[in-house]
Amino acid sequence: MxxxxxxxxxxxxxxxxxxxxxxxxxxxxxxxxxxxxxxxxxxxxxxxxxxxxxxxxxxxxxxxxxxxxxxxxxxxxxxxxxxxxxxxxxxxxxxxxSLVNEKKTRPELEHWRLHLEKQDVYPQLIEELIEELAEKLQEEVQLSHEITSLLLHKKIRKRLKTAPEKGAPIQVFIGPTGVGKTTTLAKLAARYALYQGEKVGIITIDHYRIGAVEQMRTYSDITGLPLEVVMTPKELHRAIERFNGCQRILVDTAGRSTLNMAHIQELAGYIQKLPPCEIFLVISATTKGQDLQLINENFRPMAFNRLIFTKLDETNSYGVLLNGCFLTKLPVIYLTNGQSVPDDICLADVEKMSSLILGEEE
Ligand SMILES: Nc1nc2c(ncn2[C@@H]2O[C@H](COP(=O)(O)OP(=O)(O)OP(=O)(O)O)[C@@H](O)[C@H]2O)c(=O)[nH]1
Ligand SMILES: [Mg+2]
Incomplete structure (x- = not known):
């Protein structure tokens, strides 16, 4: 030059x-x-x-x-x-x-990422939610914490599923041991009979655990609802016939270890013989993420079609609600939050569940 x-x-x-x-x-x-x-x-x-x-x-x-x-x-x-x-x-x-990363790791998003991690939401779901929020932030960089909270609410609500009470004539309660199947059944039985004036019959096929039948008999006595204890799929069929005049038949099952596939198949043998019905998978809100995956996979032979989350009063991380909907693609119908029969149960509500996950509700 x-x-x-x-x-x-x-x-x-x-x-x-x-x-x-x-x-x-x-x-x-x-x-x-x-x-x-x-x-x-x-x-x-x-x-x-x-x-x-x-x-x-x-x-x-x-x-x-x-x-x-x-x-x-x-x-x-x-x-x-x-x-x-x-x-x-x-x-x-x-x-x-790094300019792109800076956008993704803005303090507001980091706050929500940490929050969702604490709530035990699956990492994959957290990534999806944060990425979707980051896209929004690219459009409008000046979004406040309140707005990101609203946006996240919206994204979570979209992933949560609920459905109206179907009120199917036969409702079955399945799930791992001790999650609250019997207690939830008792709460619903009382609700149908006392509040809605329905004729309700209760069947239990839990003759495995010592005291299980007595537990159900106690509820039956208190509510005055008839109880049938069955030992075989055939007996179950007959018990349902006997409750022909009932508007609602609630079936309690024995809690089964998620890892004991032989027991789960045995129970599936009872349920497969039932006419089309609502089969509630009862899950404790204290269930760990990995265990939830096992429950979802191993209980599949029982063809559950609705979810109930129990023991919400025993935890303050509610990611399990989101994880459950994500894994099963099924609606949550009831939430329970205490041992008191029949009070501690309510209809699942997307708004409420989302608020619980975002830490805005006790
Ligand atoms: N804190 C709390 N405890 C609950 C709730 N639901 C049930 N329980 C308690 O959990 C314990 C087990 O409840 P059950 O209803 O017997 O559970 P289950 O699933 O029928 O148990 P198995 O039949 O043995 O598998 C009892 O002490 C219940 O009072 C709830 O929503 N919150
Ligand atoms: Mg039970």
Whole structure:
């Protein structure tokens, strides 16, 4: 690259001379008003325009070589400028991905990520939710905490599922041991019989656990509802026939270890013989994420079609509600929050569940 200086009266004259001598590729690096020209006598002359021009060496055949001192001075300056420009561009390109990450890890989103982690929401679900929020933030960067909370509510509500009480004539309660199947059945039986005036019959096929039949008999005695204890699928069929006059038949089952597939298959043998009915998978809200996956997979032979979450009063992390809907793709119908029969039960509500997950409700 060659550097040349011109001293002219004005830019028009400069441009003409530059074009004529160096051609159209010449680049003006600087122009400034200076006294007359170089050297001591330049100070005595009127002000003129100094134009500094650069042109590619290969195309500057007619450029007169500059004084070596001046040339090296300007060449160094131009090289410096180009170097600076290059490093700025490299820095900008290098910053691109981190600019995107910065958006994803904004404090508001980090807050929600940590919150959802504490709520034991599945990591995959957290990623999905945070990514969707980040997309929103790209559109409107100035979103406040309240707005992100509202947006997250909306995203969570979309993933939660509930359904109206179906009121199927036969309702079966299945699930792991000790989750509250019998207690929930008793709460619902009382609710149907006492509050809705329905004729209710109770069947139990839990003759495995010592005291199970007595537990159910106690509820039956208190509510005055008839109870049938069955030992075989055939007996179950007959018991249902006997309750022909009932508007509602509630069937309690023995809690089965999620890992004991032989027991689960045995119980499935009873349920498969039933006419179409509501089969509630009862899950404790204290269930760990991995165990929830096992429950969902291993209880499938029983063809459950609705969910009940119990013991909400025993935890303050409610991600299980979201995880359950996500895994099973089934609606939650009831939530229970205490041992008191028949009070501690309510219809599942998406708004309430979402508020629990976001820590806005006790
Ligand atoms: N805190 C709390 N305890 C509950 C709730 N529901 C049931 N329980 C209690 O959990 C314990 C087990 O309840 P059950 O109804 O016997 O559970 P189950 O699933 O029938 O148990 P198995 O038949 O042995 O599998 C009892 O002490 C209930 O009072 C609830 O919503 N909250
Ligand atoms: Mg029970």
């Amino acid at each position: 060659k550097i040349k200086r011109y001293y002219v009266h004005d830019m028009k004259e400069g441009m003409l001379r530059i074009k004529e001598e160096l051609g159209p590729e010449a680049v003006i690096l600087q122009s400034r008003k200076v006294r007359g020209g170089p050297g001591f006598f330049g100070y005595l002359m009127p002000k003129r325009l100094e134009i500094t021009v650069a042109v590619d060496g290969a195309r500057s055949g007619n450029v007169k070589t500059m004084e070596p001192a001046l040339r090296s001075d300007f060449e160094v300056k131009v090289q410096e400028m180009l170097g600076e420009l290059r490093s700025n561009i490299t820095q900008l390109i290098a910053r691109q991905p």
